[in-house]
Amino acid sequence: MPTYSHRERVLTAFNHHEPDRVPLDLMGNATMLLDETYVRLRDHLGLAPIPPVRSGTTANFYDERILEHFDIDFRRLFLPKNPASSSTVQDDGTIIDPWGVGYQKAGLYVNIVHNPLHGATTVREVEAHNWPSPLDLYTTDGLAATARQMYEETDYALVARNPITYGFLDRACQIMDMAEFMMALALYPDVAQAIIAHLLEIYKGIYGMFLDAVGPYVQMVEIGDDLGTNKSLLISPRMYRKFIKPAELELYALIHQKAPHAALFRHTDGAVFDVIPDLLEVGVNVLNPVQTSTAGMDARRLKDAYGADLTFHGAVEGLDDNPTVDSVVAMVRDRIDSLAPGGGYVLASCNHMIDVSPEIIIAMFETAREYGQYT
Secondary structure, three states, X not given: OOOOOHHHHHHHHHOOOOOOEOOEOOOOOOOOEOHHHHHHHHHHOOOOOOOOOOOOOXXXXXXXXXXXXXXXXXXXXXXXXOOOOOOEEXXXXXXXXXXXXXXXXXXXXXXXXXXXXXXXXXXXXHHHOOOOOHHHHEOOOOHHHHHHHHHHHOOOEEEEOOXXXXXXXXXXXXXXOHHHHXXXXXXXXXXXXHHXXXXXXXXXXXXXXXXXXXXXXXXXXXXXXXXEOOOOEOOOHHHHHHHHHHHHHHHHHHHHHHXXXXXXXXXXXXXXXXXXXXXXXXXXXXXXXXXXXXXXXXHHHHHHHHOOOOEEEEEEOOOOOOOOHHHHHHHHHHHXXXXXXXXXXXXXXXXXXXXXXXXXXXXXXXXXXXXXXXX
């Protein structure tokens, strides 16, 4: 068995061949450590405190020392925020982001409390909304040089970290209100289309500027949009194909154009088996988080049906449910047995680790390194 660099290991798995071991990932889209989990793990590993890398609310630390400790194969490139773009905090603690959406933190979670297009029923109201521009939100100053240096001086698989967090359906539900947007798809389709059209142009601008800087150097580009619940899709396949899929097709084509050698990583929670062919059609290469506990998403079924076309990323679930170390070891082994043969699997947590003990995180990655050997 040849010796693989981290980058070679990932690319081999992406190409549906078996490297020396299953690639490992952490601290990317839907695989972050929320702050309390991160701090416990940092202290458990005896690492000194470091400043947060972003001014978010729940997952603010990206710690190279932890990635090195677990021999993680990926490193992220972040699109920097425009220093002039910031959220505002109201007297009651509500945070209003540049999209006009209001949030309040409640314990470990953040809840939306203000939707700027709440009650909108006309395209005119959509057009009147103060939509942000890509340059209002982000800057690429110095980013190309950083990406080139990381590509030349490290052997990691480099990832364009999802800069927008929320996709077309997610963001539309935030801007309008989830129940209202779902109703608008049926009652006010022109309003729904107008919202998605604005999002598409903004997202194209964001990914265009990002990938103009880092596209030649990255092996994966992240994007996400939740389509599923535990039992079914959030919207019908027909509604998805009418409203969301065309926008994805256009945006993802731009991503592939500007990062032609990178796999497109698509995050969506839930039971999405019925639209996986659609995701393949719009250009998805890597599916995350692979919630095998949801309806129709059995790991072996996924591998049998789409293992030749998709790389599966994640799939280690229930870490926030206070599992035993033995149960985590068993789960990791099962996911490797189900998804890793022939390549096409990256082991990671299924969604962010919200309240997970250090012992569980250590057990997951140590088991994956040992049991995930292909020889």
